[in-house]
Amino acid sequence: MSEHETWQDARLLEAVADGDRRALEVLYARHAPWLLLRLTRRCADPALVDEAVQDTFVAVWRTARSWKGRGEVAAWIWGIGVRRLLDHLRRRPAAVLPAHEQVMVSAEEQVLLGIEYGELGRALDRLSPELRAVVQATVLDGLTTREAGRLLGIPVGTVKTRMMRARALLREELA
Amino acid sequence: MSTWHMDDGMAAAYAAGELPATPAASVEAHLLACEQCRLLLAPRVPRARLDRVWDDIADTVDAPAPRPVERLLRAAGVREHTARLLGATVSLRLPWLAASAVALFFAALASGETNRWGLLTFLTLAPVVPVAGVAVAFGRDGDPAYEIGLAAPYSTFRLMLMRAAAVVASSSALALAAGLTLPGGGWATAAWLLPSLALTSLTLALSSRYDPRRCAIAVTVPWVAAVVGTNVREPDLAMFGAAGQAGYLAVTVVSVVLLVVRRREFS
Amino acid sequence: MIEAVGLVKTYGRDRALDGLTLTAGKGVTGLLGPNGAGKSTLVRVLATVLAPDEGELRLLGRDPAAGRLEIRRRLGYLPQDLGFQRGVTVFEFVDYVAILKEMTHRRSRHDEVRRVIEEVGLTSVGGRRVRTLSGGMRRRLGIAQALLGEPELILLDEPAAGLDPEQRLLFGELVARLGQDRTVVLSTHQTDDVAALCDRVAVLKAGRCVFAGAPRELRALAEGQVWVSAEKAAGTSRRTGDGLYRGLGPTPRNARPADPTLEDGYLLLLTTTTNTTDITEASA
Numbered sequence: 001m002s003e004h005e006t007w008q009d010a011r012l013l014e015a016v017a018d019g020d021r022r023a024l025e026v027l028y029a030r031h032a033p034w035l036l037l038r039l040t041r042r043c044a045d046p047a048l049v050d051e052a053v054q055d056t057f058v059a060v061w062r063t064a065r066s067w068k069g070r071g072e073v074a075a076w077i078w079g080i081g082v083r084r085l086l087d088h089l090r091r092r093p094a095a096v097l098p099a100h101e102q103v104m105v106s107a108e109e110q111v112l113l114g115i116e117y118g119e120l121g122r123a124l125d126r127l128s129p130e131l132r133a134v135v136q137a138t139v140l141d142g143l144t145t146r147e148a149g150r151l152l153g154i155p156v157g158t159v160k161t162r163m164m165r166a167r168a169l170l171r172e173e174l175a
Numbered sequence: 176m177s178t179w180h181m182d183d184g185m186a187a188a189y190a191a192g193e194l195p196a197t198p199a200a201s202v203e204a205h206l207l208a209c210e211q212c213r214l215l216l217a218p219r220v221p222r223a224r225l226d227r228v229w230d231d232i233a234d235t236v237d238a239p240a241p242r243p244v245e246r247l248l249r250a251a252g253v254r255e256h257t258a259r260l261l262g263a264t265v266s267l268r269l270p271w272l273a274a275s276a277v278a279l280f281f282a283a284l285a286s287g288e289t290n291r292w293g294l295l296t297f298l299t300l301a302p303v304v305p306v307a308g309v310a311v312a313f314g315r316d317g318d319p320a321y322e323i324g325l326a327a328p329y330s331t332f333r334l335m336l337m338r339a340a341a342v343v344a345s346s347s348a349l350a351l352a353a354g355l356t357l358p359g360g361g362w363a364t365a366a367w368l369l370p371s372l373a374l375t376s377l378t379l380a381l382s383s384r385y386d387p388r389r390c391a392i393a394v395t396v397p398w399v400a401a402v403v404g405t406n407v408r409e410p411d412l413a414m415f416g417a418a419g420q421a422g423y424l425a426v427t428v429v430s431v432v433l434l435v436v437r438r439r440e441f442s
Numbered sequence: 443m444i445e446a447v448g449l450v451k452t453y454g455r456d457r458a459l460d461g462l463t464l465t466a467g468k469g470v471t472g473l474l475g476p477n478g479a480g481k482s483t484l485v486r487v488l489a490t491v492l493a494p495d496e497g498e499l500r501l502l503g504r505d506p507a508a509g510r511l512e513i514r515r516r517l518g519y520l521p522q523d524l525g526f527q528r529g530v531t532v533f534e535f536v537d538y539v540a541i542l543k544e545m546t547h548r549r550s551r552h553d554e555v556r557r558v559i560e561e562v563g564l565t566s567v568g569g570r571r572v573r574t575l576s577g578g579m580r581r582r583l584g585i586a587q588a589l590l591g592e593p594e595l596i597l598l599d600e601p602a603a604g605l606d607p608e609q610r611l612l613f614g615e616l617v618a619r620l621g622q623d624r625t626v627v628l629s630t631h632q633t634d635d636v637a638a639l640c641d642r643v644a645v646l647k648a649g650r651c652v653f654a655g656a657p658r659e660l661r662a663l664a665e666g667q668v669w670v671s672a673e674k675a676a677g678t679s680r681r682t683g684d685g686l687y688r689g690l691g692p693t694p695r696n697a698r699p700a701d702p703t704l705e706d707g708y709l710l711l712l713t714t715t716t717n718t719t720d721i722t723e724a725s726a
Contacts, residue, residue: 009210019531019569024236028229033220034206034213036228037190041199050224054231061236061569074207126198132196140200234552239534256541257550262529263538320539323587325490326519327542328511387704432558442510 011072019066028057031074035081042141042151043085048092052085059084082141086150123173133164134159177237181212184426190219243269245353251398257337260329264338265317267345275304275346279353286357297357299402299416301350301367303395306374308342319386325442331413332441343375366415369423374398376430383437443467443625444488449651458483459494460649467627470621472636472657472709473629475646481629482522484646485599488627489519502594513595515544518588522599526572532559539587540572544695552678556587562616578609585616596620598628602635612640633705645690645711653685653711657704663709664690664702671697 004012006057015023032053033091039049059080124132137148138159145163150158181189181202188194190201207215241249245262249255265271282300286293311317313335318324324331347368354364373393381390405414444466453460456594459479473481473648487499490506490513499506501513526535536555545551559568562582567575572583581586581601588596598617602610618627618640630636636643636657643660653660671687671698676723690710693699 015566019231020566021568022566024232028232029215030210032225032228033217036220036224037216038203038206041192041203050228054228054235057232061232072207074213078207078310094423106389123222124200129196136196136200140204233556234549237533237552237556238548239537240529248454254546256546256551259538260541263530319527321525322486322491322521323519323524323539324542325491325513326517327539327541328544329513375664411485 010069013060013064013067014072016061020072024057024061027073031077032057034074035077037079039069039081039085042082043089045092048088052081052088055087056081057085062096079142082143082151083147085132086143090150123170126173127169131162131169134162138163149165181205181215183215186215186219190216197306207269215378230385236344236409260334261317261337264312264341265322265412266312266342267338271308271311272345272349275308275351276349277352279304280356283353283356294357295402295406297353298367298370299399301346302374302398304350305343305346305371305379308346309339309375309378310387312338312342314382314387321430330442332438335441339425342429343371344414347371359406366420369427370398370415373426373430376427376434379428380433380437383434383440443460443502444627445498445500446488447498447501449487449494451480451487451492451494454622458651459497460486460489460651461497462646462651463649464644464654466623466625466627466642466644468623469641470617470626470627470628470639472643473627473646474578474631474633474636474643475629476631476712478648479646480649481631481646482599485597485627485629487523488595489517489521489597490514491519500666515591515595518590518593518596520584520588520596520598520601522539522603523586526580529571529573531571532564532575535572535583536587536590540590543591545591547563554590558589561589562586563612576609578605578612581605581609581613582616584612590619594624596624596626598626600627600630602630602632603615610635610638633703633708635717647712659709660707661702661704662707665707666699667691667710668700668702668706669697 004022007015007026009030010072012023012027016027023175033057036049036053039052040046043049049113056077058076089110121138124135127135133152133157134148137143137151140146141148141151143151145159146156149159152159176419185194191200194202202212206216239259241258242262244267245258248258248261253261259388261267277298279301286297306365313321313331315321324334350360350371351364351366354367357364378390381393385393402414444464446462446464449459449462450457457559460480462480462484463586464484473484475617483492487494490501490510493507502512502516506513506671516716523664533555536559540551545554556565556568559565564579564582564586567579572580575583585598586599588598601617601657602613605613609662612634617626617628621639621641626638628635636673640657642655643657645660646653653663667690669689670682671689671694674687679687682688687697688700688706689697690706690713
């Protein structure tokens with residue numbers, strides 16, 4: 001176990017493709033916590049989130065070979081995780097968390113926004129919660145418009161109109 | 176960007192779900208690229224929850240993916256462990272079944288010829304398929320884990336019977352399907368059934384004393400020779416008539432009795 | 443744990459076991475003997491795979507003729523030629539044997555499978571196909587399945603054959619650990635294995651047990667009868683690793699006496715025992 005813990009994610013994934021169970025254990029230890037937390041922010045039902053995480057790592061085990069080394073392993077894992085969550089939500093429409101009501105942004109958070117997204121982050125902040133949720137789902141979570149609709153519980157058409165509005169507003173802000 | 180990291184306060188807020196949406200999104204994007212901050216979050220998820228989820232993952236990951244045969248058996252109500260034992264049989268796996276199906280369908284199609292030889296080929300072949308299947312299903316040559324099985328508590332005799340039954344059932348199903356393509360149909364579509372049972376049960380009974388493969392050959396060769404012999408001058412399906420069928424039934428019964436009487440030989 | 447008296451097993455004209463008497467208890471007992479001495483046959487009889495034609499046998503306090511099932515529930519057996527189904531993974535194989543050992547409940551069975559795989563150090567290859575494993579790993583896999591269900595009696599038939607020295611070392615550590623609280627019987631034709639692994643050794647020759655005792659007692663049989671020489675001398679001798687010649691018997695002129703090794707004792711025993719039963723029993 002100790003040897004595996006020094007390996008990079010990419011190497012661990014390679015070992016997993018080879019059937020190395022220990023490597024999967026280490027990957028789980030590294031990525032399951034943040035995945036759990038991030039999925040919890042999309043879905044209030046902890047049982048569904050647990051199942052989604054479980055399915056994710058089983059999928060990692062089975063499809064490790066398909067990663068092909070592009071981008072971060074974490075991003076790949078997120079892509080699997082959010083889609084597994086969607087699968088479960090489709091079968092059992094559970095409580096989905098509404099986007100947080102943004103009342104005030106602290107100075108520290110302003111700095112954060114500036115670092116990650118600069119102007120865009122600040123502009124995003126000025127969007128309404130509904131628009132922001134759509135932007136988050138499609139741009140940040142990497143979902144398709146259909147998947148975003150499923151996650152937020154709104155029709156695809158609504159997703160598209162909100163995206164258009166958000167884009168227009170952002171363009172205004174950043175112009 | 177690479178020098179910015181979360182601090183404890185932010186990690187706590189995020190983990191508790193108290194971080195507002197946009198900063199949280201920022202954190203999440205950052206987490207995809209930063210190992211250090213991911214590790215910062217790790218202790219903030221309850222250990223028990225992580226372990227519980229991992230146990231389920233480990234079990235799914237370790238468990239061998241069931242083969243098609245296994246899944247079929249389980250769908251039919253067979254218990255999981257029995258299905259796994261059966262699924263390990265060579266003659267119940269796809270390649271073998273496919274080969275048997277091809278052979279049987281070819282033989283059935285050959286009966287399209289107007290002379291009787293075509294039909295005889297099918298009727299002679301159909302009982303031989305399960306015999307071959309049984310010969311490779313158990314015994315030193317057929318089952319790689321045979322020795323271990325002998326020393327194990329699970330009854331080797333019972334395993335053998337189950338496997339034989341499954342082999343006969345599967346080959347009979349294939350032969351029945353192939354028989355439906357026979358022109359004219361009628362009794363010929365099932366005339367092979369009793370000979371099939373007779374030859375297979377005889378092979379099993381003999382296996383209590385001799386190597387299963389030898390028994391299979393010892394049973395198949397006279398069978399083929401007899402069919403050829405009685406039909407060489409004029410193909411007339413004599414061996415498949417009513418008298419013949421009664422004979423096969425008798426052989427089956429005797430073989431089964433022999434089998435039961437000598438069951439301890441198998442363990 | 444094992445009490446065998448006068449076991450006889452005949453194959454046609456070949457008497458594989460010819461009145462063999464042996465006892466074994468906790469710890470590691472080695473069955474040492476040349477090929478054809480009846481080692482495999484004995485191991486198979488002890489594993490209840492074969493029934494003896496004559497003689498008395500008690501395994502774990504039971505008579506195999508009557509209580510075979512109960513013995514098999516407490517038995518682990520690694521045959522000489524371990525075979526695997528095509529395309530099977532490490533986990534699948536052990537799981538299969540676990541089913542044969544009557545572990546019907548899936549979850550607990552899988553936990554047990556994981557436990558034995560861990561015990562032999564094969565967890566990192568649990569998902570790999572057996573055919574991709576090295577010989578040493580396959581041997582360890584064989585031991586893993588023998589450990590299922592925590593048996594009281596473990597029988598290993600030529601387990602170290604074909605392993606290289608490094609693999610032998612790992613394997614030896616595993617066996618030593620097992621022998622601490624169980625009866626382990628392993629057969630071999632190499633004295634090195636006995637010296638390294640066994641608390642007791644039984645020497646088999648022509649279907650009989652011609653010696654049973656501690657390895658040092660076997661070694662002591664050759665006391666004062668071993669010599670080494672730089673040149674080939676009269677009498678049978680063998681070439682040793684350091685280029686010298688080593689032989690048994692009275693010391694010839696151009697040789698000097700040497701301390702006996704286990705191999706010396708063993709060879710002396712093989713060459714001097716006659717056909718009558720000649721057991722040197724010593725308290726272990």
